[in-house]
Amino acid sequence: MLPVHVSHRDLLWSPANTGPLAVRSQVVTIHDLAVVEHPEWFAPAFARWYAWLWPRLSRRVAAVLTVSGFSRERIMERFGLPSERVRVVPNGVDPSRFFPQGDTSVASVRRRLGLAAPYVLMVASRDPRKNLGRVLRAWGRVHEVDPDVELVIAGAAHRVFQEVEAGELPFVRHLGYVQDSDLPALYTGAEVFVYPSLYEGFGLPVLEAMACGVPVVTSPTGPMPEVAGDAAVLVDPYDPDAIADGILRLLGSAEERAVLDARGWSGLAGSPGRRPPASFETHWMSLERVETLRGDTSSTGGCDIMRVGVIGAGYVGLVAAVGLAAAGDETAVAEADPAKLAALREGRVPFFEPGLQEWFEATRSRMTFAATVGALPACDVVIVAVGTPSGPSGQTDLSQVRRAVQDLAAAARPGTVLAMKSTVPPGTGLELVRAYLEPAGRGLRYVSNPEFLREGKAVYDWLQPDRVVVGAADPEAGERMAELYHHLGAPLLMTDITSAEMVQYASNALLATKISFINEIANVCELVGARIDDVARGVGMDPRLGSHFLQASIGYGGSCFPNDTRALDFAAALNGYAFELLAAVIEVNRRQRIRVVQRLHQALGGLAGRRVAVLGLSFKPGTDDTRESPGVEIARMLAGAGAVVRAYDPVARLSGDAEEVLGSGGERLATLEDAVAGAQAVVVATEWQEFREADWAALRGVMQSPWVVFDGRNCLDGEMLDSLGFTYLAVWRRAGKRMQFTVATPT
Numbered sequence: 001m002l003p004v005h006v007s008h009r010d011l012l013w014s015p016a017n018t019g020p021l022a023v024r025s026q027v028v029t030i031h032d033l034a035v036v037e038h039p040e041w042f043a044p045a046f047a048r049w050y051a052w053l054w055p056r057l058s059r060r061v062a063a064v065l066t067v068s069g070f071s072r073e074r075i076m077e078r079f080g081l082p083s084e085r086v087r088v089v090p091n092g093v094d095p096s097r098f099f100p101q102g103d104t105s106v107a108s109v110r111r112r113l114g115l116a117a118p119y120v121l122m123v124a125s126r127d128p129r130k131n132l133g134r135v136l137r138a139w140g141r142v143h144e145v146d147p148d149v150e151l152v153i154a155g156a157a158h159r160v161f162q163e164v165e166a167g168e169l170p171f172v173r174h175l176g177y178v179q180d181s182d183l184p185a186l187y188t189g190a191e192v193f194v195y196p197s198l199y200e201g202f203g204l205p206v207l208e209a210m211a212c213g214v215p216v217v218t219s220p221t222g223p224m225p226e227v228a229g230d231a232a233v234l235v236d237p238y239d240p241d242a243i244a245d246g247i248l249r250l251l252g253s254a255e256e257r258a259v260l261d262a263r264g265w266s267g268l269a270g271s272p273g274r275r276p277p278a279s280f281e282t283h284w285m286s287l288e289r290v291e292t293l294r295g296d297t298s299s300t301g302g303c304d305i306m307r308v309g310v311i312g313a314g315y316v317g318l319v320a321a322v323g324l325a326a327a328g329d330e331t332a333v334a335e336a337d338p339a340k341l342a343a344l345r346e347g348r349v350p351f352f353e354p355g356l357q358e359w360f361e362a363t364r365s366r367m368t369f370a371a372t373v374g375a376l377p378a379c380d381v382v383i384v385a386v387g388t389p390s391g392p393s394g395q396t397d398l399s400q401v402r403r404a405v406q407d408l409a410a411a412a413r414p415g416t417v418l419a420m421k422s423t424v425p426p427g428t429g430l431e432l433v434r435a436y437l438e439p440a441g442r443g444l445r446y447v448s449n450p451e452f453l454r455e456g457k458a459v460y461d462w463l464q465p466d467r468v469v470v471g472a473a474d475p476e477a478g479e480r481m482a483e484l485y486h487h488l489g490a491p492l493l494m495t496d497i498t499s500a501e502m503v504q505y506a507s508n509a510l511l512a513t514k515i516s517f518i519n520e521i522a523n524v525c526e527l528v529g530a531r532i533d534d535v536a537r538g539v540g541m542d543p544r545l546g547s548h549f550l551q552a553s554i555g556y557g558g559s560c561f562p563n564d565t566r567a568l569d570f571a572a573a574l575n576g577y578a579f580e581l582l583a584a585v586i587e588v589n590r591r592q593r594i595r596v597v598q599r600l601h602q603a604l605g606g607l608a609g610r611r612v613a614v615l616g617l618s619f620k621p622g623t624d625d626t627r628e629s630p631g632v633e634i635a636r637m638l639a640g641a642g643a644v645v646r647a648y649d650p651v652a653r654l655s656g657d658a659e660e661v662l663g664s665g666g667e668r669l670a671t672l673e674d675a676v677a678g679a680q681a682v683v684v685a686t687e688w689q690e691f692r693e694a695d696w697a698a699l700r701g702v703m704q705s706p707w708v709v710f711d712g713r714n715c716l717d718g719e720m721l722d723s724l725g726f727t728y729l730a731v732w733r734r735a736g737k738r739m740q741f742t743v744a745t746p747t
Helices: 008-012 044-060 069-079 106-113 132-145 161-165 180-188 204-211 224-228 240-251 254-270 280-285 290-294 315-326 338-345 356-366 399-411 428-440 458-463 475-488 497-528 532-540 561-574 580-604 630-640 658-662 672-676 696-702 718-723
Strands: 027-029 063-066 086-088 119-123 150-154 172-176 192-195 216-218 232-234 307-311 330-334 367-370 381-384 417-420 445-448 468-472 492-495 611-615 644-648 681-684 708-711 727-730
Touching (some): 063 069, 106 180, 119 132, 132 150, 150 180, 180 204, 192 204, 204 224, 216 224, 216 240, 224 232, 240 254, 315 330, 315 356, 315 367, 315 381, 338 367, 356 367, 356 458, 381 399, 381 475, 399 417, 399 428, 417 475, 428 445, 428 497, 445 475, 445 497, 468 475, 492 497, 497 561, 497 580, 561 580, 580 630, 580 708, 580 727, 611 630, 630 644, 630 658, 630 681, 644 658, 644 672, 672 696, 718 727
Parallel strands (some): 027 063, 119 150, 119 192, 192 216, 216 232, 307 330, 381 417, 417 445, 611 681, 681 708, 708 727
Antiparallel strands (some): 445 468
8 A cells, every 4th residue: 555644744754653654655745835834833844844745745746635625726836736636534523423422521621721701702722824823812802792702712822822821811711632522512612713824735624614514704814714714704814803793793693603503513414525534545546657657756846756776674774775765765775685685575674673574564655675796676875785894803894895896887777877875985085986986987977975873773763863074976876865855854975985985994993982981980980989970970971072982891892893993903004004092992891701701700800610600692772783892892801711601692693602692601591581590690781671670689689608799881870789799890890889970050
């Protein structure tokens, strides 16, 4: 089934609220163009976003569904769309169901909301088009004529309600948000419904009032005559006196109110255009096929959806492929691993990344999969996202990158943009162009497009990037990449290829430096008796430094920081420079693991034969990736020292069997309790929430003396563990009672 988005919010956000989903959807719904035609009514950033977004919809979508003939005409005129591409799906209410019942009766609701007097009802919000200010001015005159009637306003708070709250408008009552179940009774209990909106796409509240038999005062603007017909009094929304006259006219004539009640009910019941369709999907099925509406996208006059290929379906490649497919691009993925490829074709993400499986399922219909680069269809852009591991010396293994580029040079259509997302040493891009692309003579254009996704938060980072970096020698290729990401609204840095490559390395090297620095400070704190938590917090309060990556721990892991720091150090040495600071960062990180083993050796009086539980094998929470994992390295060192190692992690994927990965005798258990049972010491190597929330009193009951807990992530409550009788060790954070840390705010 094709995606149908039924409001402007759905247009921008997925059902799971994970971020922008449908900027290039095949079908969208636009209720009205108020934000484009009256940007002064909205927040500037909001208005700018829609001013950029909506004109592009006319080129990118197969069809637009809207809610009224008025909106249809405005959309066709504004965007130059042919009539067959804009269809009306009326908003509406079913009068047979929209009525008070049960404990939501009129009497019950009026009693609960404190509505004793007769009232005129208005639905309003912060939106200036609801015209609340003029209604309040009109009501001053109505109150003079009929002081026994109140004006009741339902909806979000508005700045003008400050006068109501202050008691300056005692004849007006603001109810705030009203539950949907109470709305029918609230409408039914009103004498008159007033809704002189300045701009509407449809005016659903008017229909709701009509369904409840309430006479309506509204404006003749937009679709309101179409919606209300002869069942309402139409007034000039810009004239408070005209609004007051309309209200007083109905309050003073029970006979006219009864006539309008009958017209409203009969009009609703008899007009399919005022009733909701059975479903938007049913309505869409009556349209022509998308291919017919969209036309031939290979021509310059068709929809400018891009065809994107992605080589490599790992943590970076698959997130990129799914994100671009979600934005409406036609995405093809080449994956050489048969097991991964089979999983993708079956609809399964072959690794753990929060939110990615659900996103993949929602976009899978716009994705295809291939086993080789040569099997990819013709693409506008091909993203290379294959692995680039580093060896012990730090030299990056570029074999997968070279193979992918070589295959593309032979198979890609002329003019294709090759975007390198794999992390490669500075200078690699120019080398690849000289070695493969130029000799191919096919006009392929190379772009460096480094990735900044965090494992465990990759979906969020794709949808909410803090920057997009594009390095290109060809301006047109750079602009094509900028257009590919424009819908994300992130700051864009356009630079040369080598500088873009260096941005990736410099960013990760600086973050790794902060981690190693705070770990060195923690080690000094241990010697002098300071508390690293408070020290790090105090340092992080300096806006020049910030608090990110100042968490003392057993060090960084994963595929990025270790690889990138070693690779940058090697690249510097290869070019004749000794990067001593970075070498120190790498060495500090290596020593942090060793310090854990040293301190456990001291606490247990040796390690041979001691039973130690290692909690956490993934390198950080939110991922199953165990590459360069501190937990795995510590488990191997403990096993090498003769300890009996039992490990647990809720999702980690090991690269082999447990003994092969964790060391001689190493075993992975299925539950936290099983791993801890019989242990004399526990190492928390990954800060999974499960470990933070564990029943440590119960866990102590299944452990053995001396009940040591090494908190490698400083994530546990040391005071609580100390009170339970554990020997609590951390990096460096003492378990004893701490002083209250306070921040004084100047007055």
